[in-house]
Amino acid sequence: MKALVIDTESRTRFTELTPPECRADEVLINVRRVGLCGSDLNTWRGFNPLAVYPCIPGHEIGGVVAAVGSGVRAVAPGDRVVALPCTECGVCSACLNGRPNACKDNQTLGVQRQGAMTPMVALPAHKVLVANELGYDELALVEPLSVGLHAARRAQINVGEWVAVIGCGVIGLGAIAAAAAMGGRVVAIDIDRRKREVAGACGAERFYDNRETDIAAALGELDQGRGPAVVIEAVGLSATIEQAIELVAFTGRVVYVGYAKKPVSYDSARFLLKELDIRGSRNATVADFRAVLALMALRRYPVELIISGHYPLGQADRAFADWAADPGAYTKIMIDV
Template identity: 50%
Template sequence: MRALSIDGPSRLSFREIPEPSPRSGEAMIEIAYIGYCGSDLNSFRGLNPLVSYPRIPGHEISGMIAALGEGAPGHLAVGQSVTILPYFNCGACNACRLGRPNACKNNETMGVQREGALARFVCVPCEKVIPVDGMRQRDLALVEPLAVGFHAVARADVAKGERVVVLGCGVIGLGALLGAKRRGAETLVVDVSAAKLERALALGADVAVDASREDVAAAVAKFGGAMGPQAVIEAVGATQTFQQAIDLVASCGRVVYVGYAKEKVAYETRFFLMKEIDIRGSRGSTREDFEHVIDYLRSHSGAGDVIISRIASFDEAPQAMIDWDRDPGAFTKVMIELDGRHG
């Protein structure tokens, strides 16, 4: 069967790989959609230090169970629509022992440290398979990236009635927005793309700020009132926004970093103490985050129409990556449809 391969920086090809068959305890999934992730783009650009080449990308997955190996649990059946938890943890490190496998020291993610799913079939352990009824296959491929944003909201301990600022309106930032709204928070989002801000407003953001034209600090001060925002979630991964999050958050508030800066960041550390703020990292997501996103998407069936920028066929997958690389600001989420049979 054909698989899309990132062969090296700026090099893509289709290559033939053996069609898999499920071993004991595994499920074989026929892929319907794969979402391109920022990690895939960085792998294509040669900027992902976790990737060795060649690498099949793809960890934002939807599909159907095509076959089950011996010993498969009874709740799984051939023909079910599913999404996949694409993280593989070691079970032995401190994070795993604390019940936080998403932060596993030795984590391997599909499409990054191990082969991804951009092919017709993939086999995975049954415990990674999440069956989902009543949702479009297209939207199932949104669960993983949105869950990363939901996890950042959980790390921020967002509560009903709080004011939350989200820096960045890519798909992870939109996930944080939706997660915060789901908890009953008021939200202000910041980006430099008018199109992305429009998407955020369509998804329920209370205030949208264009950082290329507006004074972000003044807008946040107006939004936060006398207390200021209780939480700021950084989903850009830039030096400026890392620093800005500290400046914007209220005293005794929480800053969560879900993006990561590509270079060292210098801080005015006195604000850590004077404000007595909590600074937290957020990595990946958990099965619980997946379930929360699934519940959200079931009750908001139009969200995918807002979030997805482009759907390309499998044959068009290389060009879709090239186009995204050339103009990343033009896309929020690029989806690859494997065979055109799914809705």
Template identity: 50%
Template sequence: MKALEITAPGECRLTEVPTPQPGAGEVLLRVRTVGFCGSDLNTFRGLNPLVSYPRVPGHEIAATIEQLGEGVDGWSVGTPVLVFPYTECGKCSACRADRPNCCRYNQTLGVQREGAMSEFFAISAEKIISAEGLSFSELALVEPLTVGFHAAARGQVRDGDTVAVFGAGAIGLGAIAGAAFRGARVIAIDVDDAKLELATACGAAEAINSRTMPLHDRLQELTDGHGPDVVIEAVGLAETFVAAVEEVAFAGRVVYIGYAKAAVAYETKLFVMKELDIRGSRNALKGDFENVIKMLSSGGFPSDRIVSHQSTLDDAGETLAAWGQNPQAFTKIHVDFPLGDSLSS
């Protein structure tokens, strides 16, 4: 079968690898759509410290069940599914605290272990999720949207809160949708008017272009001088890390999804004066997957607009390189696979 490998920073190749066989308790999936994630871009750029090369990327997966391994019950060949791409050890402090999303020994598909950017993929049946009625594109959007939904949960966003989200890329849009799903009034912040327009379609009540508007003044206007109750940072820049602390309300909550790409220097008195809760947010929990599926199944979410670029496996390496050269031009890339014939036919 064909698979895409990132062989070194800035280098990809399409290669032939053996088709896997499902072991006991596993299913063999025929991959239908895989989304490229920011972690894949960082791997391509040589900026992902968790990756060794070569690496098959891909953990935003839509697939159909091709074969059932020994002992797998309750599933049928041909069923469309998505994949829960994380592992948990069950023993570390995070797992014992019922937070396996940040398991100390987590191995995410396409990062610490081989991903699913290939024609077939074998995985434990415990890691697949069905979502009846969703398209392959929607199935592949579930995982990236859950990351933002989990950030909203980490911020304890509740009905009536005002939530500011820095960044209207794919992860930021998930945070916007997740906060709106919880009943919050959401303010989207970005430097791209087109992305801000999409953010409003995803649930933002207000949009601020921080390149053309005075961010602090506008946030003060929109919050009666208090600042947002919650700020979610989904950009990964030192300046937005700092702005989150500066702009959040007294007694507010700040949630960081990504990693800043440079050292961050804070005026730490704000941590104490505002008595802030500052939280990281990593991956997602099964409940976040359930909520995203519920949102997508209800209709109204602009899934078709989130996917800005589509590719095939043959062209996936070139598309990844183009994303690396001009990241602002891309929101979400989906790599679509041909339907193909069953292995058993």
């Protein structure tokens, strides 16, 4: 079976793999959709420090079960499924604290281990969730939307609080939709005004273009001049990571779900003077996946606006090149396997 492989420096090639075996505790999945993630694009660009090359990308999976192992009971052939792409060791402090999404020794599909940009994968049954009511496009969106929802949960949003989300990629959109569902009043910020419609459909009350608007002045008017109680940074640029500290209200919460590719410099006095809570957000939990599935069933996500285009597996290499050439033109690219 065919698989897309990324070597270093934007080089891709196709290779032939032997179809995987299905062990007693595993589920064999016919992959139907794979969503391209920003981490996949960074792997293609050679900017992902966690990637192990040569790398088969793909961790946003929508598929159908082809077979199950002898020890599997909760999943059956023919079930439509989404996959949790991360591993957990069970013994590090994160795992022991009930936060396996932040496992010290995590290995993610398509990053530290080979991913799903291929017609068939075998995964542990406990890493598979059944969602027969959803289509393959929706299933492949669950993972990135769950990462955004987890960031919103890390913010501990209260009803009526103003929440600023910097970045309207799919993870940012997931944070917007989750924050709105939690009762937050959401302001979406991006550098591309084409994201206005999809941000609004996800629940944002306001949208600001970071290149055309004085963001500090605009957000400074919120909550009678106090500013947003929460800022979620979902871009991963040094400038916006630093900007989040300036934008958030005194005693507010800043959640970072994006990470910069180089060190960031802060005026640490701002932390103390504002007495800020600075929180990281990594991956997502099973509970986050189930919450997104519930919101998906309620049609809280504008799937038709989020998905920018489909490419067949044989043109997946071109999809990376097209996305890199005009990042703002794409919110989510789906690969049809």
